[in-house]
Amino acid sequence: MRSDPTILHVDLDAFFAAVEQRDKPSLRGKPVVVGGVGGRGVVATASYEARVFGVRSAMSTREARARCPHAAYLTGRFDAYRQTSRRVMELLRGLSPLVEPLSLDEAFVDLAAAGLDDLSVAGVTAVAERLKADVAEVTGGLCGSVGVATSKLVAKIASDLDKPDGLVVVPPGTERDLLRPMSVGVIPGVGPATAERLRRAGVHTVQDLEDVPADELVRVVGQAHGTSLYRMARADDDRPVVAERETKSVSVEGTYDTDLVDRRLLEGLVERQATQVAERLRKARLSGRTVTVKIRLHDFTTHTRSSTLPAPTDDTRVVARLARSLLGEVDTSGGVRLLGVGVSGLADWIQEDLFADYEDTEQAGAGSTLEPLPADALAAVTRSRPWAPGMDVVHAEHGAGWVWGSGVGRVTVRFETAGTGPGPVRTFRMDDPALAPAAGDRFDDPEDDPEG
Template sequence: MSARRGRIEDVPYPDPTRPAVLHLDLDAFFAAVEQRDKPSLRGKPVVVGGVGGRGVVATASYEARVFGIGSAMPTGQARRLCPNAAYLGGRFDAYRPVSEQVMALARELSPLVEPVSMDEAYVDLGGREDGGPLDVDGVTEIAERFRADVRARTGLTVSVGAGGSKLVAKIASDLRKPDALVVVPPAEQAELLAPLSVKKIPGVGAVSAQQLARHGFHTIGQLAVAGEQELVRLLGRAHGGGLWALSRGIDPRPVISTREAKSVSAESTFGMDLTDRRDLEHRLGRLSERVAARLVEQGLAGRTVTIKVRRYDFQTLNRSRTLQHATSSAKEVGGHARELLRAIDLAGGVRLLGVGVSGLTEYAQADLLSADDVEPVLDPDLPEEPEEPVRDDAEEWRPGQDVCHDEHGPGWVQGSGAGRVTVRFEGPHTPVGRIRTFADDDPALRPAGPPEYLPQGDPAPG
């Protein structure tokens, strides 16, 4: 049974006596799609993310991870660790259809599917209508069939963890990546959890881990033995009590098939540091327009307005204001965002600016009385901001971009610069392709959509 907006009381809670909760995690998803579609990159280090001077890594292939490259690492640092890797910009028009295929396969297992991101989801097999055994053997059979279906349909591998709760399933899926299945019988979960680092528990970050380590707690098993009273004394009732429950594998969170948005936001990264306060306030207004449009589109409004400012020295500042009523008005969001910005020291420059609205609800009473708030008030003396944010790695031809040439057919951009663009002509079902270099304004070369991937067993086009 799926959850209604804002309510989860109708959602069945996981049965802790059965390993029926699955956590699905596509292995190195973005990089895996790139390697699937580009034969010359298979078995080689691939890094997907921002390719400019201020870019960060979104995903690294397992071949790149050997060099110590990981998500959220600055691209410049990654290049120093592995200069010979392929550094590609993201192709979300290629990733989204694959994600949709995998989520559709997950929904064939059970209606209780909770997507966490494009490459990750929980499934509660207890929501199946056909019944059937959900013991270790039954869950193993279901999960192995799902993994085989994902490989056949998408050409990618998925790691799956199964347990009596979200916590155990999530930890299990990460134990033997990539391309693995780990089913944890409820009777064995304490033994599995005991030797693992406390950082494996959701909510235990670097600060909490250091605090626990100072008191001799390094593993989940040590937390379980410590007892609730000791953890509450160290971390407070809410955090300490919750941590003790999780250390024993107790996690009653249900798998919610309709995930509610916690916030709606938009941000821009600038090619050079901006110092003009009027210009930044103008850009905040444009970002507020985008946020408000998304709120209206989803039938939502929110009470808390937040701005995000990343300074020239990479220090990130967040400032929030909670209103007495929910709003989806661009004028109101922009006004509060600009007031929050005025309290921040902008000396030295700003490289990223963002606006978000949280504390969401389905309607905004104030908006019913504010029909004149549709158009935001902006400074007319400042130029219009482009429709899409300008990123420091923006260029006409992006590494990894899909293209097509009138003579050579489909391919992808390996690199560009100095008026030239280098293209390798290949696709997911071809041998490693040849490389050609063209003038970057060659009329025969044009951007293209992602190549078609044919599932295993489908006939190749004639």
């Protein structure tokens, strides 16, 4: 355990929604929900204005609309999120060489490696205050909540105590006093299932957890988990900040508005996803050995199937062939609501000649005896909402704006940018040749664009 509060955790508040409010002046101060906008969509992020009405991440969009019908419901603009995240991560790496990103919007920073002269509570508080101001400057006004402590566990918990725009520094020696009154759910690894087991054992708070002997915890939740919980309940966490987090997999998945039963359509979607995964592998200069398909059926049961190659590949044809074959192992006749393709077992090399004669030995249609799907049928599903709410567009006459909504052959656009102030609203035909997606924006739903 460290003797000084030298681990900093920064978490950008309501990140996706905050970026949308920054870039869309008419939405500032209003409830904004980012995620899947269809009937089966899921909330990715809700602004604090929407959270007042009970909207939360991972909630179904249907329930969110019932709780807050007047919110703006937008699909994700991942290019904008990544660009903003890069600015923050560059800022953090300028502070310390040891930065561990956890996602686009949060990271750990090791202040002990930053060469600071003063690592006292007052000294790191001053550093954190400057960092918050710098984050706001490089992101165009976004807020980040910061926690600083002697461990990752306490720093992450501290960053969540005074949101939004909070700053909590936990003095050394006070960690257990901070944790004891908190719900046991603040401990990493205590999800709903573990929390229920602990509740049955009379454990509700971290204080309760601290009072449970190690052998009893092992009996309740298992050896590895019980040992970890015993340590965490005592703020015993010596995990280091790791500068490079290895990418474990690259994947793409999509949730569909209606249950899909056409086998040709399912194969077409899987092949499209396999193509996207292979493209991302090549862009990242990676290859992988294990191809996995994820299939969620109409009754919400989820099936995964995997196949491992003798050597890593980034070949679209190979990934697609295996994905189609794996899809065939699952009975999808009742309908499919989600499909995904992923590649794991990653490496930074490819055995080029292993698949050189692929087309001679494995035809592109291997694993299927069905006729190819017409291109327009696939497009009807994958581009069912070509003008997605929130996406950036440009009009030849009116300039830059974003999609407010679309339907019955029309698309409504509000013409404004981060620097213009609230702008006017105009409606056009969906096929208006003067209207086009802005550079860098795509038609894909946010469910189709996870970080690998």
